[in-house]
Amino acid sequence: MNEPVFERDPADPRKKEVNPLLKLVLELGPLMVFFFANARGEWLVERFPVLGDFGGPIFVATGLFMIATAIALIASWLLMRTLPIMPLVSGVVVFIFGGLTLWLQDDVFIKMKPTIINTLFGVTLLGGLLFGKSLLGYVFDSAFKLDAEGWRKLTLRWGLFFLFLAVVNEVVWRNFSTDTWVAFKVWGIMPITLIFTFSQMPLIMRHSLDERIRK
Secondary structure, three states, rough: OOOOOOOOOOOOOOOOOOOOOHHHHHHHHOOOOOOOHOHHHHHHHHOOOOHHHOOHHHHHHHHHHHHHHHHHHHHHHHHHHEEEHHHHHHHHHHHHHHHHHHOOOOOHHHHHHHHHHHHHHHHHHHHHHOOOOOHHHHOOOOOOEEHHHHHHHHHHHHHHHHEEEEEEEHHHHOOOHHHHHHHHHHHHHHHHHHHHHHOOHHHHHEEOOOHHHHH
């Protein structure tokens, strides 16, 4: 029987377990590449002149971001023989808006990417709830197991949080410099997301199916 191309439903017992740390590296690695390349764009061009074909630092960062995203998706396929749904959707948006950024030499497109992705994720999660599907399990099922009510509540909260991130991204990129936006994208959004994630632990503990977490 052929394996599916995309990751299985979280409730499917045949779904392969993924090391949470590996999953984190594959999903956040491209973002760290983007930050480093924007901060050290000129240094990279001096050592690798071919990167100068991309343009200024933000365009070098965009090109390397696209490459790192492709590598992360390929690594996911090689390691798990399936493609994770949300990183794949994010990757498609990265390739489309990154391509437009490089082609038109206009960084507005890559700056809008987080807005598009977060809005898409938020609408998808909230829309899934309307059809009785808690899609957040595709993201966190390797980290913990919840009952149906727990997934429903957590999906609702994350759906609203993604929409909040979309609004924040719009405010920052439209009112501050490119360097400030890139720095906030890594050092602002990540802490905010971590704080929000940890704030959900009481809910997770109440609805966890893992006795070790409940205790």
